[in-house]
Amino acid sequence: MTTHQENFLGELPFGSLSDWLVAPVRMALLNLTLQLELPDILANAHSLPGIAACLEKNCGRPADESRLASLMDGMAAAGLACKKDGTYSNSHFAQEYLRKGSPVFLGDLVASLTGMQHRNLACLRERLFAGESDAAAGEVKPETKLRDEGHWKRSLAGLAAYQKAGAADALARLVTELPGAEQFSSMLDLGCGPGITALRAAALLPKLHVTLCDFSVVLDTARAEAEASGMAGRIGLRHGDFNTVELGHGYDLVWACQSLYYATDLHAFLTRVCAALRPGGLFVSVHEGVREGVSPAVLVLSRLSLAMEGQDVSLRHGQMATAAASAGLERIRVQSIPMLFGEADMEVFQKPYAVSKDGGA
Incomplete structure (x- = not known):
């Protein structure tokens, strides 16, 4: 044979x-x-x-x-x-x-992600050979820019359904498992979107008050979600781009889930995050880290269209840990968690307690 x-x-x-x-x-x-x-x-x-x-x-x-x-x-x-x-x-x-009558209808999410992930597939060759002189081929329309406030307004329905479909509950449970979580009284959610994850965490932690930070058009939805869930009295809102808005201070927890791709200077931003925490407070990052530019494969492929128009916002594996350490935060835990486009790293960092002159805490 x-x-x-x-x-x-x-x-x-x-x-x-x-x-x-x-x-x-x-x-x-x-x-x-x-x-x-x-x-x-x-x-x-x-x-x-x-x-x-x-x-x-x-x-x-x-x-x-x-x-x-x-x-x-x-x-x-x-x-x-x-x-x-x-x-x-x-x-x-x-x-x-997939039923429009379902409270977790993901059709809007499919439409939003398809628009981002597929729009250049028919013109990959043109994108590849587009030089600086080929303005039309290299142009990114304002409404398709990932940092555009209008883009996130259009994406809200899909994001809300995604969080309600199970992602928010799973992430909220991870919040409750953090060291000292039962005593948390303040949480800042950076790039919160519809805010459902933070609201679910607050429902599980009775002492917790959450501050939601995002664009104003996004926070309108987050406020409505809080009112609908009876949590309006336990939230605060910080309107604007988290790169420039005042973050506040004294938080037990600063949470950032798949949002810091848009930090314009990650080291400088995490320095601000460290300053916003109380001594001993936690910063939690949930982001994918790309290894050698090729894995997780599903993440790399999902962002190829964006990369071909100069909008690859992916973080490198280890980039968050390096930036956090340089900002004065100590990583105390890391674990892999499944997300829609592959495994993400949930990294838990702690702000050191103040050290007295004699060396004691």
């Missing part, structure tokens, strides 16, 4: 090629599923004629029955639907996260 014959009896040595070829099909199915609101339809209609009737009502034109069957089978194959005895229903994923 030849080597080639042996390979064909097991896995093909080039079998992963199918993953590359099928990936765009999955994305196209997800986009069309959301555009047609098929998860909302499948919550009530399960037969092909019933699904077709709903589509015609929503879209104003009839769908080809044979092609609809192929589309529904494709959805089932992709995990967006389930099929049994010729009828269709939502998969758990679609029922929970």
Whole structure:
């Protein structure tokens, strides 16, 4: 038996090629599923004629029955639907996260991330060879700049759903496991977004008052979330870019989750964070650190489009620890936690206690 014959009896040595070829099909199915609101339809209609009737009502034109069957089978194959005895229903994923009526609808998040991660895929070659003279090819539109306040306003619905879908609860539990957390009375959340993580942490720690720091258009949503959860009396707001806004002082905890990509000078900023902590207070960073520019692979690939337009904001592995140490913070704990685009490092730093002249604390 030849080597080639042996390979064909097991896995093909080039079998992963199918993953590359099928990936765009999955994305196209997800986009069309959301555009047609098929998860909302499948919550009530399960037969092909019933699904077709709903589509015609929503879209104003009839769908080809044979092609609809192929589309529904494709959805089932992709995990967006389930099929049994010729009828269709939502998969758990679609029922929970892709129905517009769901409180954790992630369609807005998909739209926001697709806009960032896919917009240059059709012009990677042009981006690669664009020189300084090719202004149009290298131009980044104001509304697509990651530091633009309007960008974050447009992203809010998706971010809120992402946090409510489980991310906020998981991160809030990590806050409660920090050293001395039960005695925390003050927390600053830098680049808080909708603020749901900090609000969930406050719900678990009765003594905790949280200060939310972000752009004003973002804090409007955070304030509404606090009011809706009955936590309005336990929050404070610091409006503006955290690079320039006054942070305050005396915090037990300063929290930054996937936000310090936008610190204009990380060392200088963490020096300000250290000054904002009480002696013995904690600074917690939750960020991915890219190793050699190639891993975590899913993170690198998700930001390739941004990188090709000069907007790669990724942090290098170890960059946060180095900047924190130079700012006077001591790392006391680090652990890996799963996030949407790969593992992130949760690094816990402590501001030293004051040292007396005789060397005692």
